[in-house]
Amino acid sequence: MKYFFAALLLSLCISPAIAEQGLTVKQAWIREAPPGAAMMAAYLTIDNTSARDQALLSVSSPRFAHITLHRSLNVDGVARMRSLERIALPAHSSVTLEPGGYHLMMSMPDKRLASGERVPLVLHLADHSEIRVTAQVRKKP
């Protein structure tokens, strides 16, 4: 029984977060901040295997005071970042937040986060459900 719980705990740590509503979050990571950088970016992939359209409205974390949904765009060679009200998660599709595209803009961590640290995130969805994931701080994907 002891081993069963240990195994269960371990599998919770390493498997992607699956919410009841058919959403799977995988490959969540936060780019390690260079010294002096006040902002960090986080990336992840969300699979919506359900037949229902969904949307990501916001993300929170006990380690960051402020997280916004952002998108980097390249308009005629000019890099722009814009905040978003929501990120659509259409039925039967996968949305990837990745460098140079959608990302989570994370400001004011409680203290400097080093590579390897694991940060809990809560994704808040349009249907008021939540998905809890752990993102690892890394230098690169």
Added chain:
Amino acid sequence: MTDHNTAVWLARIIPLLLITALLPACGPPPPPSLQQATLLPTAKTIADFNLINDKGEPFHLDNLKGRWTFAFFGYTHCPDVCPTSLAMLARVMKRLAQRNDLDRLPRGLFVSVDPERDTPAKLARYVAYFDPAFSAVTGDPEQLKLLTRQLGILFLKSPGDSSQDYLIDHSAAIVLFDPQGKFHALFNVPHEADKIASDFVLIKNYYEENG
């Protein structure tokens, strides 16, 4: 056609063919074909500017001379595009350092277009994180514009989530200056370190052979 006419015709055409065949040898060879770089038809002379480096010292056009320079324009509050580009530029330097035919590596220069928040001391620590050999400059907005205007690089503040969190739209291109401090080539996005490194070697070799 008579034999006489054929002879006349040949006498006319042969010199023409010879000239056409020999012509390319007279001018400089065509520039190398490049994967990512856009080479300026003629390297562009840049008017002097007055910036400040990451040690707090003045940085002028003369400081660009004597060495090739890769310059990238951005700001440290940019958590997505700028770290991606600087990490990519650090990979370019690693590729170049692995070669044994380069006597000196190009300079990697980060130009902060956010002097309000990016102090020289902050910039020094920021760029060293990507490559200890990288350096940074910034300066008054008007001096920054004096430089960027000549390079076709744009930057513009845009409101963020709060007045402290303003964002800056900025060109994502990497500029290559030659050892005379002239604007020599431009690398547009998407950037690939391997291609930029091999383009650089071709550009440098062509420059050294043909002035």
